[in-house]
Amino acid sequence: ETGVTQTPRHLVMGMTNKKSLKCEQHLGHNAMYWYKQSAKKPLELMFVYNFKEQTENNSVPSRFSPECPNSSHLFLHLHTLQPEDSALYLCASSPGRGGDREQYFGPGTRLTVT
Amino acid sequence: AQSVAQPEDQVNVAEGNPLTVKCTYSVSGNPYLFWYVQYPNRGLQFLLKYITGDNLVKGSYGFEAEFNKSQTSFHLKKPSALVSDSALYFCAVRDLTLNTPLVFGKGTRLSVIA
Numbered sequence: 708e709t710g711v712t713q714t715p716r717h718l719v720m721g722m723t724n725k726k727s728l729k730c731e732q733h734l735g736h737n738a739m740y741w742y743k744q745s746a747k748k749p750l751e752l753m754f755v756y757n758f759k760e761q762t763e764n765n766s767v768p769s770r771f772s773p774e775c776p777n778s779s780h781l782f783l784h785l786h787t788l789q790p791e792d793s794a795l796y797l798c799a800s801s802p803g804r805g806g807d808r809e810q811y812f813g814p815g816t817r818l819t820v821t
Numbered sequence: 822a823q824s825v826a827q828p829e830d831q832v833n834v835a836e837g838n839p840l841t842v843k844c845t846y847s848v849s850g851n852p853y854l855f856w857y858v859q860y861p862n863r864g865l866q867f868l869l870k871y872i873t874g875d876n877l878v879k880g881s882y883g884f885e886a887e888f889n890k891s892q893t894s895f896h897l898k899k900p901s902a903l904v905s906d907s908a909l910y911f912c913a914v915r916d917l918t919l920n921t922p923l924v925f926g927k928g929t930r931l932s933v934i935a
Contacts, residue, residue, distance in 0.1 A: 711864070747830070749912065750865075750925040763922055797864055806921045807853050807872040812864030 710734045711813035713798050719819045720788065728783040728816045730798030737810070738804040739781040741773060744795040744815070756781060757804040788820045823848045823916045827926035834902045842897040842910050842929045850918020854895040856886055859909040861930070868910075870882050871895060882906070902933045 711732045720726050732739065741753040755763035756775040770792075772784040781798055795817050799810040824847045834840045853872055857865040869880025871888045871912055877886045886897045897910060912926040 713864075747926045747927060749825070752922050753925075755922060799864075805915070807870065807917075808866075809855060809867040809870060810923065812857075812866070814862065814864045 710811050711798060711800055713796075713816050713821055714794070715816060717817045717819075718749035718812065719821060720785070721821055722788060722790075723802075724782070724788075725786040726779075727785065728798075728818075730781040730783075730794055730813055732779055732781075732798075732800040732811070732813075734811060736800035736802050737778050738801045739775060740799040740801075740810065741781065741783055742797040742799065744797055750797070753783075755804060762804055790820050793818055793820045822925050823852075823914055823919075823921055825912050825914050825924055825926040826902060827910075827912055827929045829929050830927075831930045831932065833932045833934060836904055837901050838842040840899050840902040840906070840931065840933070844895045844897065844912030844913075844926060845893050846895060846912070846914040847893060848918075852872060853915040853917050854878065854886075854888060855913040855915075855923070856884070856895075856897050857911045857913065857925075859911065861908075865911060868897070890913050894927075902931075904933050904935050907931055907933045 714729045738757045743751040753767045754773045774782040795815045797815045798813040801810045802808045826845045829925045855870045856868040859865045871878045878887045911928045913923045915923045
Protein backbone atom coordinates (compact mmCIF):
# COMPACT_ATOMS: atom_id res chain seq x y z
CA GLU A 708 0.00 0.00 0.00
CA THR A 709 2.91 2.41 0.41
CA GLY A 710 3.10 2.53 -3.41
CA VAL A 711 0.12 4.89 -3.56
CA THR A 712 -0.49 7.34 -0.73
CA GLN A 713 -3.47 9.59 -0.15
CA THR A 714 -3.92 12.55 2.19
CA PRO A 715 -5.85 13.31 4.20
CA ARG A 716 -7.27 9.95 5.26
CA HIS A 717 -10.36 11.59 6.72
CA LEU A 718 -12.00 14.90 5.87
CA VAL A 719 -15.10 16.60 7.17
CA MET A 720 -16.20 19.69 5.32
CA GLY A 721 -19.16 21.98 5.12
CA MET A 722 -21.06 22.56 1.92
CA THR A 723 -19.48 25.96 1.41
CA ASN A 724 -15.89 24.91 2.06
CA LYS A 725 -13.09 24.38 -0.44
CA LYS A 726 -10.68 21.52 0.14
CA SER A 727 -8.30 19.34 -1.85
CA LEU A 728 -7.46 15.65 -1.81
CA LYS A 729 -3.93 14.60 -2.67
CA CYS A 730 -2.63 11.40 -4.19
CA GLU A 731 0.99 10.42 -4.82
CA GLN A 732 2.31 7.27 -6.46
CA HIS A 733 5.87 5.99 -6.05
CA LEU A 734 5.62 3.24 -8.67
CA GLY A 735 6.74 5.05 -11.80
CA HIS A 736 3.33 4.64 -13.39
CA ASN A 737 1.96 6.83 -16.15
CA ALA A 738 -1.78 6.61 -15.54
CA MET A 739 -3.69 7.82 -12.49
CA TYR A 740 -7.36 7.54 -11.56
CA TRP A 741 -9.94 8.94 -9.16
CA TYR A 742 -12.79 6.67 -8.04
CA LYS A 743 -15.77 7.27 -5.77
CA GLN A 744 -16.82 4.39 -3.50
CA SER A 745 -20.25 4.55 -1.91
CA ALA A 746 -21.81 1.82 0.20
CA LYS A 747 -23.38 -1.04 -1.76
CA LYS A 748 -22.62 0.55 -5.12
CA PRO A 749 -19.98 -0.29 -7.71
CA LEU A 750 -16.86 1.80 -7.76
CA GLU A 751 -17.52 4.86 -9.89
CA LEU A 752 -14.69 5.98 -12.13
CA MET A 753 -14.45 9.75 -12.01
CA PHE A 754 -11.33 10.81 -13.89
CA VAL A 755 -8.39 9.24 -15.70
CA TYR A 756 -5.06 10.86 -16.48
CA ASN A 757 -2.46 9.35 -18.78
CA PHE A 758 0.92 11.08 -19.00
CA LYS A 759 -0.63 14.09 -17.20
CA GLU A 760 -3.39 14.45 -19.79
CA GLN A 761 -7.01 13.87 -18.83
CA THR A 762 -8.41 11.03 -20.91
CA GLU A 763 -11.67 10.29 -19.10
CA ASN A 764 -14.22 12.47 -17.36
CA ASN A 765 -17.13 10.29 -16.40
CA SER A 766 -19.80 13.04 -16.34
CA VAL A 767 -18.55 14.26 -12.98
CA PRO A 768 -20.15 17.45 -11.61
CA SER A 769 -18.01 20.56 -11.89
CA ARG A 770 -17.79 20.88 -8.10
CA PHE A 771 -15.08 18.20 -8.46
CA SER A 772 -12.00 19.53 -10.24
CA PRO A 773 -8.99 17.28 -10.87
CA GLU A 774 -5.42 18.39 -11.35
CA CYS A 775 -2.43 16.33 -12.46
CA PRO A 776 0.77 18.40 -12.39
CA ASN A 777 3.00 15.39 -13.15
CA SER A 778 2.73 11.62 -13.50
CA SER A 779 3.32 11.08 -9.78
CA HIS A 780 0.77 13.47 -8.30
CA LEU A 781 -2.96 13.79 -8.61
CA PHE A 782 -5.28 16.20 -6.83
CA LEU A 783 -9.03 16.44 -6.49
CA HIS A 784 -10.22 19.94 -5.67
CA LEU A 785 -13.58 20.13 -3.95
CA HIS A 786 -15.95 23.09 -3.63
CA THR A 787 -19.62 23.57 -2.73
CA LEU A 788 -20.17 19.86 -2.26
CA GLN A 789 -23.46 18.20 -1.40
CA PRO A 790 -24.15 15.69 1.38
CA GLU A 791 -24.56 12.94 -1.23
CA ASP A 792 -20.90 13.47 -2.14
CA SER A 793 -19.92 11.87 1.16
CA ALA A 794 -18.00 8.72 0.24
CA LEU A 795 -14.59 7.08 0.14
CA TYR A 796 -12.48 8.60 -2.63
CA LEU A 797 -9.87 6.25 -3.99
CA CYS A 798 -6.85 7.06 -6.08
CA ALA A 799 -5.19 4.43 -8.25
CA SER A 800 -2.31 4.19 -10.69
CA SER A 801 -1.21 1.78 -13.41
CA PRO A 802 1.72 1.52 -15.83
CA GLY A 803 -0.51 2.62 -18.71
CA ARG A 804 -4.15 3.56 -19.20
CA GLY A 805 -5.33 0.45 -20.96
CA GLY A 806 -4.08 -3.03 -21.59
CA ASP A 807 -3.88 -5.93 -19.20
CA ARG A 808 -2.09 -4.26 -16.31
CA GLU A 809 -3.74 -4.09 -12.92
CA GLN A 810 -4.30 -0.90 -10.99
CA TYR A 811 -2.73 -0.12 -7.63
CA PHE A 812 -4.93 1.66 -5.13
CA GLY A 813 -4.27 4.03 -2.29
CA PRO A 814 -6.04 3.66 1.08
CA GLY A 815 -8.61 6.33 0.23
CA THR A 816 -9.90 9.53 1.77
CA ARG A 817 -13.11 9.21 3.76
CA LEU A 818 -15.05 12.39 2.98
CA THR A 819 -18.03 13.58 5.00
CA VAL A 820 -19.97 16.60 3.80
CA THR A 821 -22.08 18.26 6.49
CA ALA B 822 -21.66 -1.38 -22.89
CA GLN B 823 -19.67 -3.54 -20.53
CA SER B 824 -20.97 -4.55 -17.13
CA VAL B 825 -20.20 -6.79 -14.18
CA ALA B 826 -22.65 -8.52 -11.86
CA GLN B 827 -21.87 -9.90 -8.44
CA PRO B 828 -25.17 -11.51 -7.50
CA GLU B 829 -24.41 -11.98 -3.80
CA ASP B 830 -24.03 -9.08 -1.39
CA GLN B 831 -22.80 -11.44 1.34
CA VAL B 832 -21.21 -14.88 1.43
CA ASN B 833 -20.73 -16.76 4.69
CA VAL B 834 -18.49 -19.79 4.94
CA ALA B 835 -16.99 -21.82 7.77
CA GLU B 836 -13.23 -21.79 8.21
CA GLY B 837 -11.62 -24.67 6.36
CA ASN B 838 -14.48 -25.02 3.89
CA PRO B 839 -14.16 -24.12 0.21
CA LEU B 840 -15.43 -20.71 -0.83
CA THR B 841 -16.84 -19.30 -4.07
CA VAL B 842 -17.59 -15.69 -4.85
CA LYS B 843 -19.58 -15.32 -8.07
CA CYS B 844 -19.06 -12.90 -10.94
CA THR B 845 -20.64 -12.65 -14.37
CA TYR B 846 -19.76 -10.12 -17.02
CA SER B 847 -20.95 -8.63 -20.28
CA VAL B 848 -18.69 -7.16 -22.96
CA SER B 849 -18.94 -6.66 -26.70
CA GLY B 850 -15.47 -7.94 -27.45
CA ASN B 851 -12.91 -9.96 -25.54
CA PRO B 852 -12.68 -9.46 -21.78
CA TYR B 853 -9.86 -8.76 -19.41
CA LEU B 854 -11.10 -9.89 -15.98
CA PHE B 855 -9.78 -8.99 -12.53
CA TRP B 856 -10.45 -9.72 -8.89
CA TYR B 857 -9.59 -7.26 -6.13
CA VAL B 858 -9.96 -7.50 -2.35
CA GLN B 859 -10.57 -4.66 0.10
CA TYR B 860 -9.83 -5.00 3.81
CA PRO B 861 -11.34 -2.52 6.28
CA ASN B 862 -9.93 1.00 6.00
CA ARG B 863 -7.72 -0.02 3.10
CA GLY B 864 -7.70 0.47 -0.65
CA LEU B 865 -8.31 -2.31 -3.13
CA GLN B 866 -5.60 -4.91 -3.58
CA PHE B 867 -5.12 -6.90 -6.76
CA LEU B 868 -5.68 -10.67 -6.41
CA LEU B 869 -5.57 -12.13 -9.92
CA LYS B 870 -6.48 -11.56 -13.53
CA TYR B 871 -7.46 -13.40 -16.68
CA ILE B 872 -6.03 -12.11 -19.93
CA THR B 873 -5.65 -15.12 -22.17
CA GLY B 874 -4.54 -18.74 -22.01
CA ASP B 875 -5.56 -21.20 -19.30
CA ASN B 876 -9.07 -20.73 -18.03
CA LEU B 877 -7.97 -21.43 -14.45
CA VAL B 878 -6.01 -18.53 -13.05
CA LYS B 879 -4.08 -18.69 -9.79
CA GLY B 880 -3.45 -15.60 -7.71
CA SER B 881 -2.41 -14.29 -4.33
CA TYR B 882 -3.21 -15.86 -0.93
CA GLY B 883 -4.26 -19.19 -2.47
CA PHE B 884 -7.13 -17.77 -4.50
CA GLU B 885 -7.98 -18.90 -8.00
CA ALA B 886 -10.65 -18.08 -10.55
CA GLU B 887 -12.09 -19.90 -13.51
CA PHE B 888 -12.91 -18.12 -16.73
CA ASN B 889 -15.96 -19.62 -18.44
CA LYS B 890 -16.64 -17.98 -21.77
CA SER B 891 -19.89 -19.79 -22.52
CA GLN B 892 -21.37 -18.76 -19.17
CA THR B 893 -19.61 -15.36 -19.17
CA SER B 894 -18.49 -16.02 -15.63
CA PHE B 895 -15.29 -15.54 -13.64
CA HIS B 896 -15.98 -16.99 -10.19
CA LEU B 897 -13.39 -16.60 -7.43
CA LYS B 898 -12.55 -19.72 -5.44
CA LYS B 899 -10.38 -20.96 -2.62
CA PRO B 900 -10.16 -24.60 -1.47
CA SER B 901 -9.96 -23.83 2.25
CA ALA B 902 -11.13 -20.53 3.70
CA LEU B 903 -9.32 -18.65 6.48
CA VAL B 904 -10.82 -16.18 8.93
CA SER B 905 -8.33 -13.65 7.56
CA ASP B 906 -9.99 -13.94 4.13
CA SER B 907 -12.97 -12.00 5.48
CA ALA B 908 -13.14 -8.86 3.35
CA LEU B 909 -14.94 -7.17 0.45
CA TYR B 910 -14.26 -8.68 -2.95
CA PHE B 911 -14.66 -6.89 -6.27
CA CYS B 912 -14.79 -8.33 -9.76
CA ALA B 913 -13.87 -6.04 -12.66
CA VAL B 914 -13.85 -6.24 -16.46
CA ARG B 915 -12.31 -4.32 -19.31
CA ASP B 916 -13.32 -4.75 -22.94
CA LEU B 917 -10.06 -5.54 -24.71
CA THR B 918 -11.47 -4.85 -28.14
CA LEU B 919 -12.86 -1.42 -27.28
CA ASN B 920 -10.03 -0.62 -24.81
CA THR B 921 -12.54 0.74 -22.32
CA PRO B 922 -11.80 1.69 -18.70
CA LEU B 923 -12.11 -0.92 -15.98
CA VAL B 924 -15.68 -1.47 -14.74
CA PHE B 925 -16.21 -2.85 -11.24
CA GLY B 926 -19.00 -4.84 -9.68
CA LYS B 927 -20.66 -3.66 -6.49
CA GLY B 928 -18.69 -6.07 -4.34
CA THR B 929 -19.38 -9.16 -2.26
CA ARG B 930 -18.68 -9.25 1.44
CA LEU B 931 -17.11 -12.53 2.50
CA SER B 932 -17.33 -13.60 6.13
CA VAL B 933 -15.34 -16.63 7.22
CA ILE B 934 -16.52 -17.97 10.55
CA ALA B 935 -14.19 -19.81 12.89
